Amino acid sequence: MEKRVLFKGWILPLVLIAPQVLISAVFFFYPAAQAIWQSLFIPDPFGLSSKFVGLGNFEFLLGDPFYRASFVTTAVFSILVTLCSMIPALFLAVIADRLIKGSGVYRTMLIWPYAVAPAVAGVLWLFMFNTRVGVVSWYLGRLGYDWNHVLNGGEAMGLVVIASAWGRISYNFLFFFAALQSVPRSVIEAAAIDGAQFWRRFFTIVLPLITPTAFFLLVVNVVYAFFETFGVIHTITAGGPQQSTTILVYKVFSDGFVGQDLGSSSAQSVILLVVVGLLTVIQFKYIEKRVHY
């Protein structure tokens, strides 16, 4: 039986939700409205003049095959980043959960990469994979593989995915680890007595019980891949080679803050807003149904 508190009148409830509404208004609704308004104009960079173009910016964007291609790039990138950051994190959390001695040390060390800023992480990975002086590319060269992410789009994508997912593994690890700790031992022990092996117990008992956490992480990681990875991309590939790592949000940044094309940049952020909105609806409508709370 759910417990509900009922208020009399409207004043108190309004006052109670006011702070949240205010914050949303100032940091979300106002900027979003501004973006929508600006997407209808082509302004000059200095804000001296502005030309109304209606949906011209959207026409310009959607008529550009490179922009349409960047939807696919974004999808590939987000899926890869999400998988590459969640699966290893879950694996590490399961292993760490079984440790009896020294788990504190492992935990601390696994959490460390999260403290590295995305742009710094980008530079670190860039050094390791530098086509001429990088350690990893040197070893790959000795194995007979010629690593060249400055010309090979697939390798560039792989590199930005690794660099983006790496720091994220720590974050996901932390949540998975906490979730695993909350799985009741008695259930696992009962299964063990019934003769279920470790992986069998994991897939039939543990995994379903931690789906709320996994779902939360899925949403958060997709949002991360969409919005917070442009520092990594900027330092490693700047969207290249041939736009093979230009994801939507990186294009918003480079058109707006490098190219000074604020109209196109605003239109792109509106499109991004719609895309992420749709994605969230899909996630909550279809995937959440499979989550056991």
Place this chain on the structure above:
Amino acid sequence: MKKHMLGLAAVTLALTPIAAAAQTEIQFWHAFTGRLGELVAAQVDNFNASQSDYTVVQSHKGNYSETLNAGIAAFRAQEQPHILMVFEVGTATMMAAKGAIRPVYEVMAESGASFDPDAYIGAVKGYYTTTDGDMLSLPFNSSTPVLWVNRDAFEAAGVDPDMDLSTWENVGEALDALKAGGEDCPLVTAWQSWIHLENFSAYHNVPFASKDNGFAGLDTELMLNGPAQVAHLSAMQDWAKDGKFIYTGRRNEGGANFRSGECALFTESSAGYAGIKAEAEFNFEVRPLPYWKALVDEPQNTIIGGASLWVMSGHESGDYKGVGEFLSYLSSTEVQAQWHQDTGYLPITTAAGDATRASGFYDENPGTDVAVIQMTAKQPTANSKGLRLGSFDQIRGIIDEELEAIWAGDKTAQEAMDSAKARGDALLRRFEAANR
């Protein structure tokens, strides 16, 4: 940003009582760090010490793009500096912003500071001058691409380092010989679009864009898919395929490879001098940028890269007198000659070049005058005066992408340049629409 501003304001407040009350402050935002930053700071200190009416306050605002962005954001917030350093790529953006800038020739005329536009080297001045001959911004640091040669690498591969490398035909032969001699990295480049398309076009006197490379109007279109450019890029593509030209990235990543002695030839800005001189542990040499004998009998001039100083509007009229005096100081022969010798940037006035020659600097540092000669040997034509294209930073990004497609062998040079033209023209039309 806001926090930054507050911090700045606090510092300014704290310093005010020390400075004499009558002094007017001139804000100068630039993009230099390290050695170049120190040299700029020294110039500013010397100017401040030389007179008592004005105090120039210099601040570093990040790289070229970031400095321009900081200036634009500050203008929108009405906190703009008096003087803003803008790289050559941002020239069209600044020119189009008529309400945000004050043309340098006007500032100079009003301030009464000595100013003779004809004292500047033609190819430098041309880049920042209107078609009517009015100078809009003051050239500050300018460089031009040259060919850097690792003589030791030539000898190691059994190739004569004194061979003639003035034409790409000869360079092609050198690359064959270097490769055959076991050199893994015969040729690298920095700034591929700037050197192998923009400068290439000027040097061979073919247009990069219509309307005099954009000088004569906003309704300009790219013409970088002409036969000359395509021929050059096709040759480069063949070299890339055979491992004779190594692509290292869009900016000056190749510099590390050359300075470490790994590569034999390097096309890079003349301003690479300081870095190469400091780090190279091999015999190096500067040669003029090669040209195709098959295309022209002798090359035109190359064009510049670098930055100029723009005066921003919206300050009290008295301030501009100080701005004029500071700019006049910066372009004085003495300051310019010193700057040229310290940095490898071009002397922006003829007098500064002559003074450097007279001081014996070129004799002591052979090759430092190659860039100067290359820029000044011929009077610039409409094709070699410079480039003035809106959204040029983005267009360069498009060109970089298409060049990568060539080096990777995904497209022919013609396909890639046709695509670059189509995509770049779309941006030029947007810029035209925004600034009509």
